[in-house]
Amino acid sequence: SAGDQAYNNRPLPNHSELLLDPQPYTSNFLPHAVRRNFDYRVTRTYSQVSNYSLEHIQDSMKHVEVDDQLVSAATPAPIPEEDLKKSERDLEEGSTSVEFDDPPSDDPNAVNWDGPDDPANPQNWSTKKKTINVILVSSVTFVTPLASSIFAPSIDQVMREFHSTNEQLASFIVSVYLLGYCFGPLVIAPLSEMYGRLPLYHICNVLFVAFTVACAKAPNLGGLIAFRLLAGLAGSCPLTIGAGSLADMISKEKRGAAMSSWALGPLFGPVIGPIAGGYLSAAKGWRWSFWVVAIVAGAITIVAFIFMRETYAYALLEKKTKKLRKETGNTKLRSILDNRTTTEEVFRLAITRPTKMLLFAPIVSLLSFYMALVYGYLYLLFTAMPSLFEGEYHFSSGSVGLSYIGLGVGSLTGLVISGASIDRFAQYLTSKNGGEPKPEYRLPFMGGACFIVPAGLFMFGWSAENKDHWIVPIIGTSFLGCGMIIVFMCISVYLVDAYVQYAASAIAASTVLRSLVGALLPLAGRSMYKSLGYGWGTSLLGFIAAAAIPLPFVFYKYGERIRRKNLFDVKF
Template sequence: MILLDDINTGEAYGRLGTADTSAPLPDSDAKNRDIEDLEGSTTSVEPEATPPRDPDIVDWEGPNDPANPHNWSSARKVMAVALVSTVTFVTPLASSIFSPSIEQVMLEFKSTNQELASFIVSVYLLGYCFGPLLVAPLSEMYGRNPLYHVCNVLFVVFNVACAKAPSLASLIIFRFLAGLAGCCPLTIGAGTIADLISAEKRGGAMAFWVMGPLLGPVIGPIAGGYLTEAKDWRWSFWVVSIVGGAVAVMSFIFMRETDAHTLLEQKAKKLRKETGNPKLRSVHDTGRTTKELFKTAIIRPCKMLIFSPIVFSLSLYMAIVYGYLYLLFTAMPLVFETQYGFTTGKVGLTYLGFGIGSMIGLAIAGGTSDRLAQRLTKKNGGESKPEYRLPVMGIGSVFVPVGLFMFGWTAENNDHWILPIIGTSFVGIGMVAAFMSISIYLVDAYTEHSVSAIAASTVFRSLLGALLPLAGQKMFKALGLGWGSSLLAFIAVAMIPVAIFLVKYGEKIRHYTIFNMKID
């Protein structure tokens, strides 16, 4: 048997027997005797020929090809990650910037339906439920950039429509459509990170990207509260449209394609035109038609969610935590306006608890994810596994129920206003730990189809994030803030063993699918 140092060029250098007779290895007789002892006979070791490369296959020009996004310069990678992170910040910002002004909206449109008031805020997340099912397959077929650009433009258009909405019904429809367009960076952003950054360094880059979906919903209510006081509720949408428009222009100028499948297909198309050889095709070309590719890609997220227990379990956990976030968002005005007498602007500041907690969680998770994964890899014989990303989630799962208990009972007892805000910061820490661990895990475990895995998770958590707040106000009125929050906390406590179980047995579960269903 022979080890190959360079499988791309076909150059082989002998380790046990030498392929270069001009430079024999020292002690070759001793090595041959060892081989005889092991195999029972003397065997002549011949170099194994590398299979000839199909001249019609288009691939990267070796492992250091500068066209491969993995080989881009650090500055170029930083620019790409920063752009994606900025886009990913703006769309979640729009999900919550509107929440402090909901009472003003209901007054203007002469409605007293509280469930409808909550739905106007959460309907945006319903767009996040359905959008990924279309965005994910299209990105795998046509690349990341076209999806970013189209969705950025549509996002701005629908937010302008929200700002000009003449009725409650039109506002709900335009909010939903804005959510459909806004789901794009959340769906394919992690895939872009995977295109650029190797697995062992992915944690730091993912931490930068995760800041968007975590800080956007927190900063939104702060800005929205003061905008509503100074102007009116429509200015929340105008600000989002202005920021979204600026980001869209930056993306058109600076963003470049990162998807390897798309880049190699573009390269093959160019070479076919230059050489006149119609047989040239990308190494990733499966020979399937566009219709077949789309059909496979569009059902893949659903199949992952339904038939892959590990994807379902992690998505369920993230959905519960994400649903709690938006449920608390709808409860904050009730708590701090009614019990503590805060103005609309000051209520917006109370969301800083989530923001500070998220930043603390981000620092902890971002600083430990790569190091912990590398340490566990070294400890287990150098074999890297996606499951080495999950211990951070297990630790963070403890913070969520602690934060919920603290928020509910301090608000119930009308304790100092800072205490329920501190409670929300604990929820923020746990949410970040879960979000980051799960996102990196899905990318590491399903690199080639990471966009579909993230889409499956996004659909599930957005659905719960949209629906759970609808029951929030009724629950708090029926049970009170203390026992209402405790009910949520007890569910979160029950989820702690699930997180620990997935850390321990996640690898076995990952390789199992219900009914042995083939995901791809």
């Protein structure tokens, strides 16, 4: 027929383009039923650390029998096997071709949505329902990072109350929260794949409130440290699966505003926390920093129990499948998204793949280390600034929180600059180099930020050492905040673009390392400043940051070659 002839004569996409942006091409060479499932899975790839299931579709295929007619219908014109294998290599020999484990749409035992307009599908929810869920996810994602630093200005009060002068312990009480951020996602992400997002939100919200209350009632330093760690573990939930929740509800082309509201929490929560914590500790004592967080988080938890709904399509279709099995007695029914992956396999991939990428993918390891270093500097300053501005500039315990405003202003500036410029700069380089987009075009813009970070550190350190006007070191921290956000944005986008199929694991690897360094590096802060002073102590940090300046330029030139050559013969 004419339709078959048109199908056979359809243009085939360039494989590199298909890997970078598959959706524009799926409508040209896939049947409708298969295309819907393909588009859905591609969207889930970009849901960052919460969406491991797409990454192990290939690993689970050995458990799935795919109908031969489906494979035949989904296969375009014959392509030489050698070319196909070559095109399917992703970066460090990681990626394989996308296969479909979903049964055909006419399979009587396949449970799917009731048509493209099924109101049970989160993509078809009303605007009001989506808005409520976005607000709730964004709210809890703001509160838990805020709790990581709201305690920082009052650490000296705590040490006096518990009669301790251990400087490393004082820093660790603040940063131990980030150890929870480090290890929490390794458990929460796979659990969300098996049981859905909603149970994880509810359980972690309740635990977060409980452990925060326990921090407020802590009888000694040991108890405070333990409860801070547990609060961090529970508080990592919205950071782990929040982006995935928004992707479940909102199509990619309309997702920008929702993702921006969600991203404000991790970026500005740690900066706003000390400002509020300074006045709270001065007026009510350090324990009220925890009480306020517990009250706000408790209110959000109650509202979430009432209004938050499950968004994860896999969990919703599993629930529908179980209901239909019970109603019909047909035990052969299964969800169209069921890939029959075992619990052990889900946890294995959630832990081993990010670890492999961190150890054996030079791009992931080096860029993640630099991101972790800058993040560690942020929390090191959180523990050092109260001593500087109270001891040297004689700020009150309430107004010392205002010294963190520089970080907030700088972070906001960096967010505006990166949001407006990263894509445009990459598009400019694409048009300048023949119109073929490459992930490396994200990196030159980061080069400027790599100069800003050490410049801010030098300005902060030597102005504090020379006891210049208090505004000067605060301006220095604003440069650090601006550079930090630009570095974060550029590296995150680059890792997602470069490691298409394994984007979630690449981001997870960088998140784990960042949280680990953020927790441990501040332990050296107070003793370092005591030995070297603010000038040379901060200069040491600046010199280390300056040594990383060549990174974006090196990877811009050699990144593609490194990605395409498996240096360690490791498959992810």
